[in-house]
Amino acid sequence: MSTAAPRLQPQLPPPVIEFRQAGLTYPGPPPVPALTACDLTIQHGEFVTVVGPSGSGKSTFLNIVGLLDAPTEGRYLLDGIDTGSLGDHDRTALRGRRIGFVFQSFHLLPHRSALENVAVAMLYNGVPRKERPARAREALVRVGLGHRLAAVPSRLSGGERQRVAIARALVARPSLLLCDEPTGNLDSANADTVLALLDELHDDGMTVLVITHDQEVAAHGGRTVAIRDGVLREQARV
Amino acid sequence: MRPRRSRTAAVRVEPSRFAVRDTLSESLAGILQRPARSALTALGTVLGVGTFVAVLGLTATTSSQIDGRFNLLTATEVTVEDIAREQNAFAEPGFPADADLRVERLGGVRHAGVFHTVRLDPATGGVRAAPVGGGAGGGERTDVVAASPGALRAAVPRLCQGRLYDEYHSGTRQRVAVLGSGAAARLGITTLDTGPAVFIGAEPFTVIGIIEDVERKAELLLSVAVPRTTAEEIWGAPGGGGTTMLVATEVGAAQQVARLAPTALRPDHPEYLKAVPPPDPRTLRSGVTSDLEQLFLILAGICLVIGAVGIANTTLVAVLERTGEIGLRRALGARGRHITTQFLAESGALGALGGLVGTSLGTLTVVGVAVVRDWTPVVHPATVATAPLLGLVTGLLAGLYPAWRAARIQPAEALRR
Ligand SMILES: Nc1ncnc2c1ncn2[C@@H]1O[C@H](COP(=O)(O)OP(=O)(O)OP(=O)(O)O)[C@@H](O)[C@H]1O
């Protein structure tokens, strides 16, 4: 079996994220060139932080990576799939199955319990109904919220809410975790908990992409990409 | 070959799905999030569907009431009343002595006969199974009906024992009696083998028959019937207006018989008699499908439209309020269609719930009105089955636009909120 096709042997798995002169200009009017065309490659298992000031285009970049928006120029390949060739149908499916999101503003359903909020992430990607509660509980235990399963978001602290959001992002076992300012609303103690959690997920083999405007958080990743006025640039590590 | 296959497999992503059960539970959760708002939203549908059910149910109930009154038996029954005294204070009794014969000669008449209730002197007492002073039959009063043989036959009796009296008994003024089954039971008479007699006042009458059931004049079952001639000989003619004639006709002949009977009985003074024909079913029905019913149905339609607008409005507000949730669901892999389905299911469930409550309230209204009016409530199963569907359809129609709007919201846009 291993000798079957030797010429294919050295072929590496395709990178998780590959930008080929991808950029985005919001149509406006007036048109806003939020992301200048750039090349970028992120391999499986990397922990990359994206740092930049407010309005620099971090969320725009994340939306493209997360298939919530499409580049207006160039190409974006996810797991080797040219996403420009996909219809909305397939983009949605890919998003639901491969990508986990942690949003800056949590986006928890206000009237649903922590457990239900986590289980929502398994609604659309074919996880059998029976398995969902157990998996949601497992994810919440993992983020240290095993004792708050039934709590609604309004009864949770900011740090706890962020951890529910992380549990929701990881419960469907995505290969790529995208976090937009995961510590933006948290004090340093809570921020440390969340970062430790992300480290743990990274150690498990997940590709993690964290957006931040905080240089300290940025230093946490194995690799940092800086963004300024829509221009992406690899940042040298000290 | 193999690597290429794995490569295409990587491109072909398994599509997102949204199971029916998940759709239902998510939309139910959406409704229960804001129970008070949901209840108010559903109110329009409740009123609309409730009015529909109530109007249809009440119509069905009243027309079944008419169906009950108007059956074959009543369609072939004519009664003739003696109103001679109302016309002329000094008039003789309206019915001639040969009244039965005169009417039975008319075409389409099966049986006809005159009867009246005998007024007994309270001092001599009522009907007894033994002579005055004897024990039995002292309790409840048993009516004595003086009926010509034709009147008995017109009531279509079914005998359990013995026979009816006929023109011979009547012509010779025999002291014979026919008992209704209820009267016989009261008097303790179970068999004719012993040749039992009853005493009416002081007069003994031989019981020659016991009637088990009648189709008309059910009061006969609790009475003792004696020949009219015999009764008049003993107790005299009844006072003015006490006599009635019962006519059983062939099917379709009743109206004609009613028209002819007064003249046939009293060619000299037909106005002394009033013939009551059976009700004409056509006039009855036209009275029921009235403008009022249509008005109520229009009202119900308006309620439904208001209900639909209410649901549409609330759902639209909910869509705008829940933009963030829509963005989140899209990020989690929901397709635009899944968002549409969810909001449609919510508005549809709201409508169906309103429809269910409305159906119950409508049915209760029908039952309530029927109980007050002493009617049999009738609500057609088709009405009960389709009314909640009406609510469902209202809800779905109302949800179309908001659900369509929800699906068009761009995920990146929605998540920026
Ligand atoms: N839909 C849009 N239409 C037009 N311009 C937009 C749109 N969304 C964002 N922008 C602009 O694009 C630029 C980049 O926005 P983006 O949200 O990516 O910034 P950011 O780096 O995430 O900022 P922050 O740290 O404040 O979240 C900004 O100048 C913003 O005003």
Ligand SMILES: [Mg+2]
């Ligand atoms: Mg941002």
